Amino acid sequence: MAIDKGQISRNMYRDLAAIESELPREWAISDQRMQINKEMRNRIKITTINMPSCNNLDLNENPDIFDPEVVKEVITSIGKGGQRSIKDILRFIVPSLVERKILDLQRPIIYLKISGDSRNVGRKVKHVMVTFAIMDDITNLHRPDHHHTLVLYPGCENYDSLSVALSLLRTELRKLSEIGINIIGVNWIINLYFSSDWKFLSICCLGFNSANSQFFCPWCGISKKQVADLGKQWSISKEMSELKANCNTYDGHHSMPLFDMISLDH
Ligand SMILES: [Zn+2]
Incomplete structure (x- = not known):
């Protein structure tokens, strides 16, 4: 957690672990990370989207993200987007929201907010992200780790790119707003909002x-x-x-x- 939150690179951590013997070795952290990723991929699949090419980037805008490692990774993944099913994520998080008494089985309504925005990664590419948050969870509503990523792609923030990237999400949202979703034996009504x-x-x-x-x-x-x-x-x-x-x-x-x-x- 400290490595992720503090954005400590693998090399940096190796240096730290070399002088502090009680810290777990870097390979052990990597193994653990891989295992968590594998488990999460089983519960909430990440699928790829083939994105249309995008040439009208505005090079006059200032970069928001400079980290060369991130910039390189984003540039090499141009043309591919990632997406997760909002239904999979809801099935994963609703039981804990019920446990925390944020959601009520007797009043099965979820107020759900979709958000979208982009960031300039280096000078050449934008990172476009669409997320959702549960508005009932008021205390966590402004915390980034309670905003769940639905779609993420490097490319253009425009209508054509988004209409490709949002295809699955739109189908799912239409179903959610029309018939809701059954989780832990209860039919939840979904009330949709949008903010950007x-x-x-x-x-x-x-x-x-x-x-x-x-x-x-x-x-x-x-x-x-x-x-x-x-x-x-x-x-x-x-x-x-x-x-x-x-x-x-x-x-x-x-x-x-x-x-x-x-x-x-x-
Ligand atoms: Zn007006």
């Missing part, structure tokens, strides 16, 4: 304009000209069901929304 920055929500997930367009608001039909009109009543006037039926219903929308199973007021 403007770019990820608007361009990537709604198939909608960018923030500096004539029609820019994901929630209503306001145009740039009306921005200063304080006399107008603003409300969430767009409906996901309308977008689902025809993505050109509202000005500025060009593609089908990717999370069409999550309503716009969520």
Whole structure:
């Protein structure tokens, strides 16, 4: 845990273990790590996604991650994404949430939040990640290790890449929102929410304009000209069901929304 949390490299740890005889040897840690990975892979499978190529990277943006080891690994895995089934993860975590009295068998509703964002890894590539968290678990909601990774790929943060990467997740979310999921003999109702920055929500997930367009608001039909009109009543006037039926219903929308199973007021 200390190695992972403190980001201590294998070589560094070898040096530490050489001067401190009570520390387990590096190979023993590696063995243990492999065993944990194997056990987790059996319970929650990681499958790969073939990603479309992506050439329009913005080299003017500053890197968020510099670690050369990470940058190298990410660059060599371009073209491949990883994904895990949200159902597998729910089956794994719900029993412990029930045990901790976060979820209640008598009131089987789960408030679930999907999030997405990207980071620049070095100057050449973005790492795009989609995660989920259980909103009922309020005390842990802002802790990274309670955000479970669903999709992770090196490449572009755009609509085309995400529509490929999110294929399995969208099928599963549609089922979860329609029929729920049976875990430990109980049928759980899943209430879906979504949270991300403007770019990820608007361009990537709604198939909608960018923030500096004539029609820019994901929630209503306001145009740039009306921005200063304080006399107008603003409300969430767009409906996901309308977008689902025809993505050109509202000005500025060009593609089908990717999370069409999550309503716009969520
Ligand atoms: Zn608006």
